Amino acid sequence: MELLELFFKSIFIDNMVFATFLGMCSYLAISKKVSTSVGMGAAVIFVLAVTVPVNWLLDQYILKAGALSWLGEEYADYDLSFLSFIMFIATIATMVQLVEIIVEKFAPALYNSLGIFLPLIAVNCAILGGSLFMQSREIPTLSQSFVYGIGSGIGWFLAILAIAAIREKIRYSQVPPALRGLGITFIITGLMAIGFMSFGGMLTGGDDASKKEETPKAQVEVEVKKEEVKESTKELATNTKEITE
Known part of the structure; x- marks a missing residue:
């Protein structure tokens, strides 16, 4: 039950885009077409599902205070938490490079449409935010970190897919000239964030x-x-x- 609640909270209540406004650069730039948004969202899901559990293992057994006690009592006082940013970013960059190679090999059309934004997943603040939130919220188990990572990725995927579908429709609408482009996109994003916040009352029954x-x-x-x-x-x-x- 805890895993299911964590899964839905990471998708709807703690959504990376609508709750913390992370990953907005790719969210705004790639969301012009549904096809490219699906590819980008799938890549983000994969990267978050892999990097959050890996970074959880790094934090639990290498970085946090006393994590090196498994090497011996003389290492129990070591605290390498100051290396968290470097280690997390190195893990993310490795996974993004793997995703880039796979997409270029099996989906060259999608690779060309994503362009520079695919390798920029490595510096996407939503990806790093997933690992940092995992660390700050002290998620206790590896399974929960995996659920949190994949839930956060699905939440970002739903956000970019929804805004892409809406932006394709509003091309045929009479939007005021002053709001065309990013103006109406930000307004719709705010309204969608209010809608996602309404899920908070559904998951607080406990x-x-x-x-x-x-x-x-x-x-x-x-x-x-x-x-x-x-x-x-x-x-x-x-x-x-x-x-x-």
Whole structure:
């Protein structure tokens, strides 16, 4: 259940584009056609699904404080977290190079249409953001890091696919001249972000249930405190009567 909730949260609530506005450069530049958006989104899904778990392993067993304890007690005090950015970017660059080779080999038309933006996945802030969010949120297991990575990639894929489909349709619409191009695209992106935020209420049932379970306990504690206050006031009243008599 935790994996499923993490999966849907990474797609809808913590969407890379609509929640944190990461990867906007490729999101705006590639989203003119649905065909190129599908190829770019698939590449981002693959890179995130691979790099986030790999970077989780690097963080857990090499980078974080005490991660090198498996080498021996003398290495237990080492903290290599300052190398996180370098290691994460090196992993991402390796995976992006692999994706570029595969796309060029098996889909040359898509490779030509993506152009310079395919190798620029290596410096796409959404890709690095996935690994950094994984590290900052302290995702505990490798399976959860994989689910988070692939969910984040699917969320970015849905965002660019949706805006590409809309941009293909609004070519035939009478958009005001001042809003044509990026203007209307930013407005639509904002409206889509509001729509994705509405999914937040659907995945917080566990929190609400826990609050409901805690409410009766709180009421019982309040009643007990009221009884204690009444007893203390009665004792105080009897003591004052005895003193006055």
